[in-house]
Amino acid sequence: MSDTADAPASDERIKQTSALRKALIRPELGGICGTVIVFVLFAIFAGDSGMFSSQGVLNWSVVSAQFMIIAVGACLLMIAGEFDLSVGSMIGFAGMMIAIFTITLGWPVWQAILITFALCIAIGALNGIIVVRTGLPSFIVTLAFLFILRGFTIYLPQLIERKTIIGGIDKAAEGDWLAALFGGKILTGLFTWLGDAGIIAVFERGNRAGEPVVDGIPMLIVWALMLVVFGHFLLTRTKFGNWIFASGGDAQAARYVGVPVNRVKILMFMFTAFCACVFATCQVMEFGSAGADRGLLKEFEAIIAVVIGGALLTGGYGSVIGAALGALIFGVVQQGLFFANVESSLFRVFLGVILLFAVVLNTYIRRMITGER
Amino acid sequence: MSDTADAPASDERIKQTSALRKALIRPELGGICGTVIVFVLFAIFAGDSGMFSSQGVLNWSVVSAQFMIIAVGACLLMIAGEFDLSVGSMIGFAGMMIAIFTITLGWPVWQAILITFALCIAIGALNGIIVVRTGLPSFIVTLAFLFILRGFTIYLPQLIERKTIIGGIDKAAEGDWLAALFGGKILTGLFTWLGDAGIIAVFERGNRAGEPVVDGIPMLIVWALMLVVFGHFLLTRTKFGNWIFASGGDAQAARYVGVPVNRVKILMFMFTAFCACVFATCQVMEFGSAGADRGLLKEFEAIIAVVIGGALLTGGYGSVIGAALGALIFGVVQQGLFFANVESSLFRVFLGVILLFAVVLNTYIRRMITGER
Amino acid sequence: ATASAEGERYVLVSHAPDSDSWWNTIKNGIALAGKQMNVEVEYRNPPTGDLADMARIIEQAAASSPNGIITTLADYDVLSGPIKAAVDSGVDVIIMNSGTPDQAREVGALMYVGQPEYDAGHAAGLRAKGDGVGSFLCVNHYISSPSSTERCQGFADGLGVELGNQMIDSGQDPAEIKNRVLAYLNSNPDTDAVLTLGPTSADPTLLALEENGMAGQIYFGTFDLGANIVEGIKAGTINWGIDQQPFLQAYLPVVVLTNYHRYGVLPGNNINSGPGFVTADGLEMVEKYAGEYR
Amino acid sequence: MNPEHAPLIEMKNIEKHFGSVIALNGVSLEIYPGECHCLLGDNGAGKSTFIKTMSGVHKPTRGEILFEGKPMHFEDPRDAISAGIATVYQDLAMIPLMSVSRNFFMGNEPEKKFGPFKLFDHAYANEITMQEMRKMGINLRGPDQAVGTLSGGERQTVAIARAVHFGAKVLILDEPTSALGVRQTANVLATIDKVRKDGIAVVFITHNVRHALAVGDRFTVLNRGKTLGTAQRGQITPDELQDLMAGGQEMVALESSLGGTV
């Protein structure tokens, strides 16, 4: 209506902020700074240890990609205001299910994988439904599932196969179309050419002499990148992404304006289970066996990566790119400490200190974004 | 001022509630129900397994008392709105410090214990100060300390003693006045008399034949009961107790009316560290050794006991008596499953199911208390 | 790759989580060997004991191009790939501790130093059977790892009985281990023997037996030594400890690799570091160095 | 405005119990298109509870809701919104960490096509938000300012602007002006007036007799969970209304200097 429509830019109550500073202030900033710092540090302290040889790069890339896969799920779920402590147990459980289906029941691998995915996503949905229906904190509900799933992962193979590790899946998976999607490598041609051209190192002896040391990009990395792109797109560019933010920011408020909060949360629990299942399937297909100890503590690693990446533990704020950078930092630090030959029992001390440092940095950045709170 | 002062009892807008129901509706109710159910179930399924013989009773009492000690700390901290994931690592760390002080440095045991207590309480305070100053969620801060403390617990003894288990403390502690407070037993005379009088069983074979099967009440149980009474009294009967509730219910609101929220929270972190230290000291004095793997996952067990006992994970609501009952349920179930000869790898499954069941029950009760929310 | 220069670098990769105290002897073993041979040695392990993480560590170790890798073969399926790749990229590998000589040959390792878990359990079972044991309790404190089950299974097979419910998942808390053992023995009073899998479960079990008066009455065998175990053996509470001599498992590979790289000499066979049964006879040295070099 | 028309919403004998508390004890009401229906009453009379049963937040313990003549069973607010009921709650439905424009369009996100995908149209959302807020007399610093940094009144204005922008057949406002400044209040009252003239039914809860009288067509007074009856505009004097709103209990004896000013 009638009003002096002074443009907000000319508001006398705002201090001038430089454009650069404005462009920098985003949830991912902490992750970006962290990544730069980490790479610089390791270039200095472990530059000559093979960490940046093609084999070394592949090594920390694979580890980071692993973290990324579960971090994407954990990130979206955390932004939606919940978190899932059963991710690690779910990884163990999914791998074990694939093994039991293929080895004990003798199903074709693609069928075992599909059924396992369906099963895990159903368990994710169950997690979500319990959280949403009872209003209990997800910490408790998923903690219960942490125990239940791990219990079954230890109990079932013992009952059926009398051991806690089931192997031989790689043989069963040979030639399977779906298994190749999780266990294969892409761009093998390119790497052979690179090796022949002398750009990357080749094996010098043994039965693979002449082949390049890195012979392709594992599907694990492809999955990680696909999930990151999907998650980022979903969160920032779609209506559903707005609902995820809203559900995590204030569920009651979101419900009032008609956001189907329960649906959003349950879907995110299912997506987290899906990511855990992708992780497990890649692992089983790469290593050919499933064990009762797989995935221990992975839930914390996922949460740590997400939090390093700038998300708010209480929901409603965060970024998938940030979580991916958090996973990268985590992976590089973990493997880099080995390259830098740090006493291995001090690894946890470093991890703790880095975590603290990262969250303090992120908090500072977030305060700049939202003004002093 | 002038007003029709109709007594609230005669309010036409309140449905009649029976006095019994009113008396029952309290945070501990879930714990009480749970305890009754658990005892009835085990009386039926494991009644003849020796679970309720004097030896059996001592067996699950000791395990429950252990949980109680850390549950009291976790409970008060949780009501004050925070929680501490570093409890388990703190237990390992405290034990290791006592061992290093006595064995490596050769200090008298009482001095080692006192310095360790001071150190742990200081670390608890550091936890609290970081949480309060940075406004970071305690989940993250204490997760960092989980890693840092565990890292040192593994690293230090290796560096100093070239091993990760340090033993021989029991010998060093012989005759120490303070050690007896943590490792001894009380009422040994009474139990010898009971055994002689034939009221409790005596060993029939073995090298202790003739002695009563239970020869005293371990100080662990005494500590547990003392802490429960202290915590309950502090929470419900004092001014400080009101501040604990207020800090956890809404820190901002409490701050507005002058409650020293930061002080309350830091003190509760210190108290939690104190409880962890009591746990560790009792353990070290009983077993005579400290190991780098002590206390693993204890933080979760403490939180589970507290939540089973009816406290709200988000703070501001709960009861120490409830937490103690939660610890009792936890201990009885854990040991009872062994008495009942249940396949032990299914233990985790049971634990998860009971946790879920208990929290759902508690939520129902809390809804009755506060009205439908 | 025979070079006579000093300062070779060897990496030992284990499958044990950080907190597992038994591996301490291994660390001391390589440290000593490194000092004596004047080579650089490193110890690495997956912090949580996740074997998939261990595979990454072997890959990482290979990428840092050391002269040799010493690793356990806790799960052939998981670890054979990375080990083969390491061998292929020119790193010499020795398998230690877990795995079998056959598997070691298959992945292209130079040799195997250790004690196959199942066989050790089996040998212990046979010995116990000879001593008249018919039923037992296996106190398993790290159930999620496959090697623990193999030990119990081997023992059961050696006795010729079903494992069934005789293995309990004891957890790692000493009080819980103690009280679970008490609970089990309480409800199964005619158990003949107790088998523990290392100091973590053996120490509290000792206390449990003392408390219920069965110490010295019940047949008690254990894997892996520690200070308290040695004392138990001395006191007659523990009948025997299976010593796989971890010190040798770590020390010998370093020596073998160094000599191989410097002078091209290599033993012609695998080395069995165990099982050796430690009993009350000849305990002196064991006692002195238990937990450190034994 | 036109009681002879068919009512848009009919609430029949609504009861709502919370545990042992009886918040509503049989309240009936009709709401007609194009009227501004004021819901008045003491603190704790049950006004908020009543409109929450209307907008699907609470399910009534007993009683019936007819929407356009048909019985309605709203499972959650989403159902009510898609039926055409927009509500501004007393405890505002705003998400502090999200930007103003994301809040404004929360649940009603505008979309544009991008190949096979439908994308959130941020540019459009930002523009509309700035424009609507300016209409209500609030100059935002920018559409991406976080709602958490707005003052109480600014937040309330966002909530009202949002409901008006998306409002369909019924607009429910629970004490919308309680935290508003003079200028913003005037704007809101003017907006109610405009919306009503467009044929939309407005349910307006307030404690301010003057605000009620300024825009209300009919006035229903609740007291302790029951209705004291409904009055037409003009059939009741401000003083009578004020007495009713005070719950029928005698007023506190105020100093002469304060008398009649509330």
Next chain:
Amino acid sequence: MNPEHAPLIEMKNIEKHFGSVIALNGVSLEIYPGECHCLLGDNGAGKSTFIKTMSGVHKPTRGEILFEGKPMHFEDPRDAISAGIATVYQDLAMIPLMSVSRNFFMGNEPEKKFGPFKLFDHAYANEITMQEMRKMGINLRGPDQAVGTLSGGERQTVAIARAVHFGAKVLILDEPTSALGVRQTANVLATIDKVRKDGIAVVFITHNVRHALAVGDRFTVLNRGKTLGTAQRGQITPDELQDLMAGGQEMVALESSLGGTV
């Protein structure tokens, strides 16, 4: 009331910045004992921020606070409270899960001796709570009812009753009547009047001109972080005050039916 007396609080050139936002841009004010000082102004003018610097919640970015002539540096609200400043905040300081009486005495717990211990005196707390709430015109169901189950207005009344009960030299009320019913509002205004007569200074923030005129002695209007000046009672007409409160900007043209009723 008596400007010739020494002021109780002097705020000199207070500035407060939040990140890049300038919430207060140099506001000065004096508060005298026994006066009711009304703080008026548009939404977002900075009233809440201003009183929060006075009560120790925010530290001013620049400027000086004199309390009884001495410079004061409140580190947190606790300091302000012990200096004698009681505040009712716009975002109420209530803990939903706690009982009314525990909330009422939060931070000021009554104690009784029990041997060597000091115990929280629940019986006394319950009695006082019921009594004070009845004085304000609210009949509680019981002192152990959880605050979360009270209506918005009921909660506000608890907050005000608490501040008055413990209030010492200055009582600050940030929009205390915004959610109150007619009867409760009358009670609050009467309470302010009574408190002022006891020699206590009252700072009263409101958007309602009539409420301000009913009890105010002096009126300070804030606009966009600056003060538009302070007026004495009687020196200004209601219309002038209303214009000032709207921020000096021209008012929305209202329909004649709405005119002058805000």
